Amino acid sequence: MTEMSRIAVVGASLAGLRAVEFIRRAKFEGELVLIGDEEHLPYDRPPLSKEVLRGEWASERLSLRRKSYDDLNVDLVLGRRAVSLDTETREVGLEGGDAVPFDGLLIATGGQVRxxxxxxxxxxxxxxxxxxxxxxxxxxxxxxxxxxxxxxxxxxxxxxxxxxxxxxxxxxxxxxxxxxxxxxxxxxxxxxxxxxxxxxxxxxxxxxxxxxxxxxxxxxxxxxxxxxxxxxxxxxGIGVSPSVSWLEGSGVDLEDGVRCDATLAASVPGIVAAGDVASWYNPLFEERMRVEHWTNAVEQARHVVSSLLATPGEAKPFESVPMFWSDQFDIKIQGVGRPKPTDELVLAGGTPESEKFIALYGRAGRLVGAVAFNRPPKLIQLRMLIGKRGGLDEALKIAES
Ligand SMILES: Cc1cc2nc3c(=O)[nH]c(=O)nc-3n(C[C@H](O)[C@H](O)[C@H](O)COP(=O)(O)OP(=O)(O)OC[C@H]3O[C@@H](n4cnc5c(N)ncnc54)[C@H](O)[C@@H]3O)c2cc1C
CATH class of the missing domain: 3.50.50.60 (FAD/NAD(P)-binding domain)
Structure with a gap:
């Protein structure tokens, strides 16, 4: 493990909180601070457009941590916006004037609505x-x-x-x-x-x-x-843009979010990013991407902690098959991979009219994406197949089985 005595995490939501939990699980015993501009303790966003909006869930149900925060031994700084980053003195500047020093910094500031x-x-x-x-x-x-x-x-x-x-x-x-x-x-x-x-x-x-x-x-x-x-x-609801204005001029490279390498490291040593704000090179698809989905935030939080704590040169690339879900009426839509409109499209495992089917996306014979309407179990298998760089033919067999 690399020598660090103080880690700051900016963005107290899904990626930020999960990263704090993974940091402690990795036996990091130094000081840990989690900074967020919202007054609330970290909460889950997907129900905001579904159960909360329909009045079915009270907001207490959204808490992202059922256990006490005491076990994490984290300094929670909520309701305070990070407004600047000094990469020379290694300090995050907060609205109101305070500065939070760090050795390692994890940026998890997500996105803001357009x-x-x-x-x-x-x-x-x-x-x-x-x-x-x-x-x-x-x-x-x-x-x-x-x-x-x-x-x-x-x-x-x-x-x-x-x-x-x-x-x-x-x-x-x-x-x-x-x-x-x-x-x-x-x-x-x-x-x-x-x-x-x-x-x-x-x-x-x-x-x-x-x-x-x-x-x-x-x-x-x-x-x-x-x-x-x-x-x-x-x-x-016309989309979000990554929350990076506080990083402008800091020396951290920005390009559709925080520009990271394949290991989720930013351009300045000891600084990493995860979640909706991170743009990284995904070797599996041989392209740079930024993913705005729940599963990605959690998986990147886990990975980025190992990158941050790794000895220099030992961090591993984050090779991932993006995954999302969306609930609309009685339809559960799930997607995996990186589909594009130009891909070959094959429909299987049902029909659009029955609102139960799987759309497979192929590129040069390889499966690169799948979207299922009301067919949840198949998607896990298809996600694994995409991760193995499997073919469209094999995907078709899974979807039809
Ligand atoms: C209404 C809604 C419904 C969704 N439904 C789904 C779904 O069904 N399925 C799915 O896969 N995904 C869904 N998502 C997406 C998912 O919630 C996000 O991918 C996830 O929240 C990303 O987590 P994050 O921690 O990276 O960013 P965020 O959740 O955006 O958290 C970033 C945090 O950082 C704070 N912050 C920003 N700037 C600063 C600053 N300068 N200083 C301090 N704090 C700062 C923000 O206020 C926020 O609290 C939904 C999102 C929304 C909004």
Whole structure:
């Protein structure tokens, strides 16, 4: 193990907390500090667009740690934003003026929601990333508003599904011709659209937002083809960007997040990154990627701790098959790998019409991705096959078995 007496972790959420737990499990006995800008103890985000929004779960259920924090012997600095990093003196600067010294630094600041250009600051327009965002939307849903969701990515589609499950009138607006076209391709995007339309969501695809009606409170969304979507509540879900502004000028290389090597090490020695904020070279797919999914944050947290504590030159690459899930209505969607719209697409193990099937994505005969609708067990096998650089033929047998 490398010599370090103080490790700072910035970002007190999934990747940050799990990293702290793995650091202690690795028998690191030095000082450990976890810095987060939210007031809450670390909590889980996936239910924010599902159970919390529908009023089924109280926020206490989201805690990411059931046991006491005392066992971790960690200095929890919550409600404080890191605003700067000095890589010479090795200190994280906090809002308000304090500085936290470190030998090793783990960056886990995740992502922050994007807003539309000219998004007005009027009542009724929300974004969703935090518990407070989710509770505010949930409170607004109680008034039975007409809901417009802008963006049909996973978060937008989950919000639309949750609102519809509450019996509300919901319209979903997407700039692409089909939802998730750039990741899953137009065929699977069309299936997602149909899932929503069958359950009463109005969907406008290939349409951009031109503006909003209403002066103090939102009354409508205006689309580029002249359509006016009357609504009382808008949720903008157009993606996130990595939270790295506090690192600008620090000497840590940034490129779509913290630019890491294959071991998750940043460009400055002793500094690593994990979770939604980390862009790294994944040798399995021979490409640089940044993944915004729960499983990746946990797996990277585990790996990055071994990279941080390794003696120089001994850290191992993080070769991973990304994995996600999304719950929309009664459909459990799960995906593995790195599908691209240009991949060969084979449907197996059911049909889109039955809403139970698996989409396999192949590149030069190799399986590179799979997305299952209501077929959970197969995905674990397919994930392993992708990890072994297995072929599309073998995948087809698994999917059809
Ligand atoms: C509504 C919602 C639903 C989701 N559903 C799913 C799902 O169904 N399946 C799935 O696979 N994934 C889902 N995800 C994604 C998953 O939750 C994320 O991948 C995961 O939270 C990433 O963890 P992270 O720790 O890297 O980043 P984050 O969870 O974003 O945590 C980063 C933390 O750092 C803090 N921070 C940022 N900047 C600073 C700073 N300068 N100083 C101090 N603190 C800072 C942030 O406030 C935040 O608390 C969902 C995400 C959301 C928002």
């Amino acid at each position: 807003e539309l250009p000219n998004q007005p600051r009027i009542a009724g327009i929300h974004t969703l990333r935090t518990l407070d965002d989710s509770l505010a939307i949930r409170a607004a849903l109680a008034a039975k508003p007409r809901v417009a969701v802008i963006g049909a990515g996973f978060i937008g589609a989950e919000v639309a599904a949750s609102a519809r499950q509450l019996g509300l009138e919901v319209t979903m607006i997407e700039a692409l011709e089909t939802p998730l076209e750039q990741t899953l391709g137009p065929r699977i995007g069309a299936v997602l659209r149909e899932v929503h339309e069958r359950r009463g969501v109005r969907v406008h695809c290939g349409r951009r937002v031109r503006g909003f009606g209403g002066s103090d409170r939102v009354e409508s969304v205006l689309l580029d083809d002249g359509t006016k979507v009357d609504c009382d509540l808008v949720v903008v």
